[in-house]
Amino acid sequence: MNLILFGPPGAGKGTQAERLHDAYGLAKLSSGDMLRSPGTLNNLARTYMQRGDLVPDDLIIAIIRGRLNQKDCARGFILDGFPRTAPQAEALDGMLKEIRKSLSYVIELKVDDRQLIERIAGRFTCAKCGAVYHDSFHKLKTEGACDACGGTQFSRREDDKVETVARRLESYHRQTAPLLPYYKGKGVLQTIDGMASIEEVTAKINAIVSSGSNKNAAKNS
Ligand code: AP5
16 A cells, blocks of 8 residues: 655644554654655755755755665555655656556645644654654643653654744645645545544544555555
């Protein structure tokens, strides 16, 4: 099963990608995490990310190409945050052809802009394992300690400042949302209400992926 989790900043892509990874053993390819990981982030990419702009297509396409060729992707993968532009979507088609895979589903998480800003403003991450939390919507079970690894250091993303978030949302609406008709035309798009709780969204995604409701899903499973 090969999936794209599609949606604006703060829609819950990363949260749900982690759950899909845990539940189905799919490789998790989060473009933002890859760009932020030490050793990958060059100064050029950092400048774009700090402004809330998309990094150049060539850079992210090369990163995803390298990752898709790794062994763990053979069992299936989740793309979180890629593709975000028409050239990226075209490049992905080419890469999938090369590795003889196809997309099972593109799952769009639909969330209002106002809610996105609230989600991003309250997001924090465990510095040790990267688990993602929220001040109100996903609190730590034990104050000051990560549920997943017990880590006690947490951080907030540089690009989660209100002014940068507005620019990230603008990029999404201008460059990324226009890809939706492309995936609808391929018959793989599933749109779900991302305004629901984290648990409810997980349940809806599970219902889609376990239904095997399209021919590619059956072929890839
Ligand atoms: P990236 O890291 O991918 O950020 P993003 O797409 O802007 O998405 P986010 O990580 O902000 O949100 P998310 O949807 O994963 O939400 P999350 O699960 O964390 O990209 C960062 C930058 O890298 C880009 O701006 C760009 O510069 C560059 N980049 C990356 N990919 C690129 C590409 N392909 N091309 C070019 N440039 C690229 O949830 C958010 C918060 O809400 C959390 O606190 C969570 O606990 C909470 N939450 C989640 N779900 C729910 C829910 N259902 N209800 C209530 N709260 C919820």
